[in-house]
Amino acid sequence: MIRFEQVGKRYSNGHVGLHELSFRVRRGEFLFVTGHSGAGKSTLLRLLLAMERPTTGKLLLAGQDLSQITNAQIPFLRRQIGVVFQNHQLLFDRSVFDNVALPMQILGLSKPEIAKRVSVALERVALADKAELYPADLSTGQQQRVGIARAVVHRPALLLADEPTGNLDPRLAAEIMGVFEDINRLGTTVLIASHDLALIARMRHRLLTLQRGRLIGDGEAV
Numbered sequence: 001m002i003r004f005e006q007v008g009k010r011y012s013n014g015h016v017g018l019h020e021l022s023f024r025v026r027r028g029e030f031l032f033v034t035g036h037s038g039a040g041k042s043t044l045l046r047l048l049l050a051m052e053r054p055t056t057g058k059l060l061l062a063g064q065d066l067s068q069i070t071n072a073q074i075p076f077l078r079r080q081i082g083v084v085f086q087n088h089q090l091l092f093d094r095s096v097f098d099n100v101a102l103p104m105q106i107l108g109l110s111k112p113e114i115a116k117r118v119s120v121a122l123e124r125v126a127l128a129d130k131a132e133l134y135p136a137d138l139s140t141g142q143q144q145r146v147g148i149a150r151a152v153v154h155r156p157a158l159l160l161a162d163e164p165t166g167n168l169d170p171r172l173a174a175e176i177m178g179v180f181e182d183i184n185r186l187g188t189t190v191l192i193a194s195h196d197l198a199l200i201a202r203m204r205h206r207l208l209t210l211q212r213g214r215l216i217g218d219g220e221a222v
C-alpha cells in the first residue's frame with residue numbers, strides 16, 4: 001500500500017528531512033516509526049499526506065505516485081487517510097458528535113448518513129454514550145479517543161498518527177494503542193510515529209527506526 005523508493009526530502013533552507021529512504025508497507029499492516037527529534041518522522045508523515053513533495057525518489061500510496069501528484073488530486077488522496085495528532089485538535093465549542101461529524105460534513109454527506117457513521121466511529125472507540133458531551137467534559141484519554149473517531153469516521157484505508165500518546169500516562173497510552181489495534185484488526189493500515197520505545201516494545205509490531213533521515217532499522221521491536 002505504501003512504497004518509498006529512495007525517497008529524499010531536502011527543505012528549501014537546505015535541511016535534509018530524509019535521505020534515500022526505501023521501504024514498503026502492505027495493506028493491513030500495523031507499524032511504528034521511531035527516531036530522535038529531527039530524525040525525519042514528521043517529514044515522512046507529511047510526505048504521505050502530500051503536505052510536502054519528495055525532492056528525489058518515488059513515493060507510491062495505493063498505486064498513486066505522490067512525487068507527481070497535482071494539487072487537484074490531493075483532496076482525493078486525503079479521503080483515503082485519517083490523521084491523529086498528539087494534541088487531538090478538537091473544537092471545544094462543539095459536541096463530541098459534531099467534532100467527529102466534521103470531516104463528513106466537509107465531504108457533504110447527508111445527515112442520516114453522517115449520524116450513522118459517527119455512531120459507528122464512536123462505538124469503535126467505546127464512546128457511544130458520550131456523543132452529546134463536550135470535549136471539556138471528557139478525560140484526556142477520552143479526548144484522544146474522540147480524535148481517533150474523527151480520524152476514522154470516513155473509513156480511511158490508512159491511519160497515520162503523530163505521537164498520539166505523547167501527553168498520556170503509561171496506562172492511558174497503552175489503552176489508546178489498544179484502540180489503534182482494534183481499528184487495525186478491521187483492516188485499516190496503521191502507521192504511528194512515536195518515540196515511546198517502552199510502549200512500542202510491549203506491542204510487538206513492525207518498527208522502522210530513523211536516524212538523521214536514514215532508515216537504520218526495520219523489524220519487530222525488542
Ligand SMILES: Nc1ncnc2c1ncn2[C@@H]1O[C@H](COP(=O)(O)OP(=O)(O)OP(=O)(O)O)[C@@H](O)[C@H]1O
Nearest residue numbers: 011013015016017036037038039040041042043044
Ligand atoms: N518545514 C521545515 N523546513 C526546514 N527544515 C525542516 C522542516 N521540517 C523539518 N525540517 C528538518 O528536517 C529534519 C527532520 O525533521 P522532522 O520534523 O521530520 O523530524 P522528527 O523526527 O519528526 O522530529 P520531532 O520528533 O522533533 O518532531 C530536521 O533536520 C529538521 O530541522
